[in-house]
Amino acid sequence: MLLEAKGLNVRYGRITAVKDLDITVAEGQIVTVLGANGAGKSSLLKALIGLVKPASGHIHFNGQDITHCSPSERVKAGLALVPEGRRILISLTVEENLLLGAYHRHDKAAVAREIDALYQRFPNLGERRYAKAACLSGGEQQMLAIGRALVGAPRLMMLDEPSLGLSPLFISRLFDLLSDLNRNGLTVLLVEQNTGMALRVAHACHVLELGREITHGTPQQLKADKKLQEAYLGA
Amino acid sequence: MLLLQQIINGLMMGGIYVLVAVSFTLTIGVLNFLNFSIPGIFMLSAIMAWRALENGWHWGLAIPFGLLVAICASFVVERFTYRFMKNVDHEIPLVSSIGFLILFENLVLVAWGSDQQKFPSLIPDLNIRAGGLIIGIGQMLSLALALLLVIGISLLLKRTQLGRGIRALAENAETATLLGIEVHRIVPVLFVVTGLLTGISGILFAMNYQQVSAAMGDVVGLKGIAAMVIGGMGNIWGAIIGGLLIGLTEVLSIYFFGADKVDFYVYGLFLVLIILRPQGILGSSAATGVKL
Ligand SMILES: Nc1ncnc2c1ncn2[C@@H]1O[C@H](COP(=O)(O)OP(=O)(O)OP(=O)(O)O)[C@@H](O)[C@H]1O
Ligand SMILES: [Mg+2]
Numbered sequence: 001m002l003l004e005a006k007g008l009n010v011r012y013g014r015i016t017a018v019k020d021l022d023i024t025v026a027e028g029q030i031v032t033v034l035g036a037n038g039a040g041k042s043s044l045l046k047a048l049i050g051l052v053k054p055a056s057g058h059i060h061f062n063g064q065d066i067t068h069c070s071p072s073e074r075v076k077a078g079l080a081l082v083p084e085g086r087r088i089l090i091s092l093t094v095e096e097n098l099l100l101g102a103y104h105r106h107d108k109a110a111v112a113r114e115i116d117a118l119y120q121r122f123p124n125l126g127e128r129r130y131a132k133a134a135c136l137s138g139g140e141q142q143m144l145a146i147g148r149a150l151v152g153a154p155r156l157m158m159l160d161e162p163s164l165g166l167s168p169l170f171i172s173r174l175f176d177l178l179s180d181l182n183r184n185g186l187t188v189l190l191v192e193q194n195t196g197m198a199l200r201v202a203h204a205c206h207v208l209e210l211g212r213e214i215t216h217g218t219p220q221q222l223k224a225d226k227k228l229q230e231a232y233l234g235a
Numbered sequence: 236m237l238l239l240q241q242i243i244n245g246l247m248m249g250g251i252y253v254l255v256a257v258s259f260t261l262t263i264g265v266l267n268f269l270n271f272s273i274p275g276i277f278m279l280s281a282i283m284a285w286r287a288l289e290n291g292w293h294w295g296l297a298i299p300f301g302l303l304v305a306i307c308a309s310f311v312v313e314r315f316t317y318r319f320m321k322n323v324d325h326e327i328p329l330v331s332s333i334g335f336l337i338l339f340e341n342l343v344l345v346a347w348g349s350d351q352q353k354f355p356s357l358i359p360d361l362n363i364r365a366g367g368l369i370i371g372i373g374q375m376l377s378l379a380l381a382l383l384l385v386i387g388i389s390l391l392l393k394r395t396q397l398g399r400g401i402r403a404l405a406e407n408a409e410t411a412t413l414l415g416i417e418v419h420r421i422v423p424v425l426f427v428v429t430g431l432l433t434g435i436s437g438i439l440f441a442m443n444y445q446q447v448s449a450a451m452g453d454v455v456g457l458k459g460i461a462a463m464v465i466g467g468m469g470n471i472w473g474a475i476i477g478g479l480l481i482g483l484t485e486v487l488s489i490y491f492f493g494a495d496k497v498d499f500y501v502y503g504l505f506l507v508l509i510i511l512r513p514q515g516i517l518g519s520s521a522a523t524g525v526k527l
Pocket of ligand 1: 017044
């Protein structure tokens with residue numbers, strides 16, 4: 001297993017945002033976490049990247065116990081998070097945002113090559129490389145956020161509701177991109193409320209409700225579950 | 236000609252305000268923390284260099300010693316104000332940094348009294364005379380040094396990975412953290428840099444005026460804050476403009492209206508500018524979040 005979290009609990013004061021969660025992500029997979037607002041999806045990803053300390057539980061990544069590692073150590077180990085709301089640094093240029101994605105890398109030449117390759121892939125970013133990131137559209141900002149994570153050469157990319165606020169056209173481009181990256185070897189942990197799209201690309205799926213996992217399985221299994229479909233997946 | 240001479244003097248004086256204003260603006264811009272201990276650090280470096288000189292040290296040792304004390308003092312302020320209190324209301328580190336200002340000044344008062352002390356002249360009293368203008372070498376050096384330092388810092392912020400990390404931290408600490416930027420390593424670096432800048436400005440001040448005292452930081456500190464606000468809080472180029480503008484206003488109001496009305500005109504200008512442009516000359520409105 002590339003990522004393995006066991007018995008994870010996240011609390012904010014008296015609120016329990018994630019309760020006794022077990023989740024595993026195998027190398028090469030796309031695993032998706034679904035759930036309504038407030039289900040604890042972002043809290044899970046924040047605990048995995050180290051932005052919040054879990055109240056209890058263990059996190060192993062790539063065979064190493066990272067439960068007590070700082071975010072910076074986790075990024076160095078190969079984790080990357082594309083956060084909810086993209087969190088582009090708007091006072092910096094597009095290129096500076098990408099360079100910050102490689103903050104922990106010291107192979108400057110390789111980073112420069114990879115950034116050039118990204119500009120080929122996303123010509124909109126290439127054209128605006130020296131412009132402030134504030135001037136990008138929502139879709140372009142999401143591409144920049146994903147590009148920023150990719151430049152860090154992660155082994156596992158976590159995305160928090162990347163489709164939020166995007167047009168249907170951009171959403172389908174986004175999921176095509178994720179499948180494509182996955183085919184090229186990137187492992188993905190995807191938090192979504194866009195259930196249909198997420199189930200189309202995922203290999204495995206977890207459904208959260210109020211911090212607890214209510215079910216998990218393959219997309220086929222979940223789609224077959226009529227009750228679940230009606231109650232949570234809004235089909 | 237005399238007016239031109241005054242303008243030159245004002246710019247030179249402004250160099251010192253520039254350094255102090257940049258120190259203030261760095262901690263405001265990155266940490267949203269108004270570090271009130273800066274005038275104390277300004278004074279400490281000059282006083283310690285003076286003590287070392289009095290004890291017969293060569294200036295080549297006395298000045299680095301003063302700067303080292305300034306850096307250490309700034310580091311101590313970081314440990315006891317910002318570090319423990321970043322999770323509380325940001326008035327609290329501000330108040331405790333005022334505490335450090337009072338502490339530094341009173342330590343010096345207890346040790347060496349409140350009198351003005353003579354700081355020996357280190358730079359020979361050389362002047363360049365050009366077409367009737369007199370430009371003091373010492374003043375010119377301090378303006379050049381101030382501008383070089385600020386340009387250096389601005390390049391560091393723009394061109395290096397550390398600089399980009401600092402600017403990321405300035406915009407959003409959580410985003411910086413999740414990108415793997417180690418906030419707890421960058422913050423001490425920032426305090427060392429502001430301690431050094433403040434220390435340099437204190438020693439330049441002592442060299443140009445040839446006197447030091449426990450309270451020497453207060454007036455300069457206030458003008459440094461005014462310079463920062465006029466230029467736009469958190470904006471380095473704004474701090475340069477603000478510092479030079481205050482230096483100019485000071486000498487020109489002495490020239491036109493007499494020495495007793497300086498503060499009236501300096502702070503009058505400050506008020507007028509604040510009313511006309513609350514975000515400062517180069518400051519942007521908070522909405523765009525652009526800093527440094
Ligand atoms: N910093 C915080 N302090 C206190 N409570 C929080 C904090 N962050 C989240 N919570 C609470 O924890 C619970 C889970 O929040 P979380 O953001 O993880 O949910 P989510 O599944 O990401 O929701 P959404 O789909 O709206 O993004 C919610 O009840 C929320 O109010
Ligand atoms: Mg969320």
